Amino acid sequence: MVLTRRHVDVDRSVRQDAVDAIQSEKAASFRDNVKTYKKAVFWSLLLSTCIVMEGFQLIILNSLYVLPAFQKQFGTANDKGVYSVSSKWQSILANIALIGQILGLIFSGYMVEKIGYKYTLVLGLVGLGGAITASFVATKLWTLAVGQFLCGIPWGMFQTTTTTYASEVTPLGLRPFLTTYVNLCWCLGQMISSLMLKRASNLEGDLSYKIPFGSQWIWILPLIVGILFAPESPWWLIRQGRTEDAKRHLMRLTTRHYADHTNTKASVNMMFYTNELEKSRSGGIDYLDCFRGTDLRRTEISCNVWAIQIVSGGSLMGFSAYFFIRAGLSASDAFNFQVAQFALGMLGTIISWSLLSHFGRRTLYLFGQAVGLLCLVVMGIVSSFLSGDTASWTAGGMLLAFTFFYDATVGPVCYSIVAEISSTRLRNKTIVLARIWYNILGLVAGTLTPIMLNPDAADLGGKSGFxxxxxxxxxLVWTWYRLPETKGRSFTELDMLFDEKTNARDFKSASVHIGTSSNGGTQRDNISLTTRTHRSVIHAVPDEETQPLKAEDGITKAITFTTERMDR
Incomplete structure (x- = not known):
């Protein structure tokens, strides 16, 4: 039974190069990949370092609420003469930065398609330099809010551009490590911020909160200079129709041994083949195309994978110092706990690299969510039935355990999943939409979490774990039924699995083969897909009625794909 029929304008040699490149990536060892792509690793690490700045800023504001100088400058005194920033303003400051991030995400989705990844990041860094000034000189809550809004715009630009770049400049064997490195950058920024805040808490006057704000300027100029020398993503250049530029930039990402004509040509043709395959299916690269056909499912998965970080308790980590104090710890103990928290987060992310080599993304996500759920329940029970130091330290310990398991599973693995799950032509926009959904939920959590923790509001403390x-x-239930396994899959294979509407739980066991078959002495291309429930053979047969299109290398030829499904 014929299910689909679509035209893909590529020559047989291009298809064979694609097959060879995919097989080569799968066969390469980790050591071989690092040796071959060490330049790509360096550039990916450099660009992802932009996230350190955002992780740094994420902790600053929520932690400054416990500093006496900040409370006196921006807070109001109660009947006892104690200064504090109201939960209303805490919510405003947290949420207005998220609104800025949403605008930055939308802006970056368009800018990447126009000017590429590296220049989008440079533009964001230049804007951030001015935005930091607004926060540094603020003396009123409303001026601080303006500064946070302006900072949010470049932060939004960093959030997806770095992840997408990492996924496109590294091969299959390195992709999970370089995309999850983004999570390590978050943890590193939060760690540096916590250490600085601990030292700044001993300072007198407005320097205790101005120094943390101003220290962000240190990062900007070195990052701009470094990024300007970085190669552009070859995938982006292919989408722009710049095949020769893609070859040249791929050679800058690989070693001289790899960058010979054969290897470079095969890899670029694999990118070209995948791009043409996706164009034949939908062709569009607008935001609306993310909600059409099989891309709707891929957008849903990307959005919810990121949403899990917020709604499964991750937002509590951003308010950790405030949470520890509300749980009954002193300010000094709270900052010590916070430093330990993000040290555990960094350790967890490093451990996740080993876990990713042995376990699938879906498996790690399910495990991380289950353990996180257990930590939240224990936190709530302890805070409900115990009191005093026992309850405070136990609740704090549960948040530390939550952080470790979160950053060994859900935190970093999320970046690997969202970088792989979307189609290559819509990857940047799909990740933008997913991050926007994340930030919208962050707006809700940023409003509710201070209310849950603030003694003048709900005052739930550790019971907020419930x-x-x-x-x-x-x-957790959604993950079981909807999240597919992407470990070891090339972008081309994932396209085929989604096109065939493969069940999420069948992705791991599905067998995808791209090769040739013979029919009456005539050779023809085919892609076969076998899962637990069905077997599909996708034949590529010359279509005499289709006019061939020209590519830059002049070797394209029109072929037609038909699909036959046989129930098992």
Missing amino acids: VYAGTALIM
Whole structure:
């Protein structure tokens, strides 16, 4: 039974190069990949370092609420003469930065298609330099809010551009490590911020909060200079129709041994083949195309994978110092716990690299969500039935355990999944939409979490773990039924699995083969897909009625794909 029929304008040699490149990537060892792509690793690490700045800033504002100088400058005194920033303004400051990030995400989605990844990041860094000034000189809450809004725009530009770049300049064997490195950058930024805040808490006057704001300027100029020398993504250049530029930039990402004509040509043709395959299916690269056909499912997965970080308790980590104090710890102990928290986060991310080599993305996500759910429930129970130091230290310990398992599974693995799950032509926009959904949920969490923790509001303290345990359970069920396994799959294979509407739980066992078959002495291309429930053979047969299109290398030829499904 014929299910689909689509035209893909590529020559047989291009298809064979694509097959060879995919097989070569799968066969390469980790050591071989690092040796061959060490330049790509360097450039990916450099560009992802932009996220360190955002992780740094994420902790600053939520932690400054416990500094006496900040409270006196921006807070109001109660009847006892104690200064504090109201939960209303805490929510405004947290949420207005998220609104800026949403605008930055939308802006970056368009800018990447126009000017590429590296120049989009440079533009964001230049804007951030001015935005930091607004926060540094602020003396009123509303001026601080303006500064946070302006900072949010470049932060939004960094959030997806770095992840997408990492996924496109590295091969299959390195992709999970370089995309999850983004999570390490978050943890590193939070760690540096916590250490600086601990030292700044001993300072007198406005220097205790101005120094953390101003220290962000140190990062900007070195990053701009470095990024300007970085090669552009070859995938982006292919989408722009710049095949020769793609070859040249791929050679800059690889060693001289790899960058010979044969290897470079095969890799670029694999990119060209995948791009043409996706164009034959939908062709569009607008935001609306993310909600059409099989891309709708891929967008849903990307959005919810990131949403899990918020609704499964991750937002509590951003308010950790405030949470520890509300749980009953002193300010000094709270900052010590916070430093330990992000040290565990960094350790967890490093451990995740080993786990990713042995376990699938889906397996790690399910495990991380289940353990996180358990930590939240224990946190809530302890805070409900115990009191005093025992309850405070136990609740704090549970948040530390939550952080470790989160950053060994859900935190970093999310970046690997969203970088792989979308189609290459829509990857940047799909990740933008997913991050926007993340930030919208962050707006909700940024409003509710201070209310749950603030003694003048709900004052739940550690019992707020129960609230997030409920939403964590819902998302655990979603993961079981909807999240597919992407480990070891090339972008071309993932396209085929989604096109065939393969069940999420069948992705791991599905067998995809791209090769040739013979029919009456005539050779023809075919792609076969076998899962637990069906077997599909996708034949590529010359179509005499289709006019061939020209590519830059002049070797394209029109062929038609038909699909036959046979129930098993």
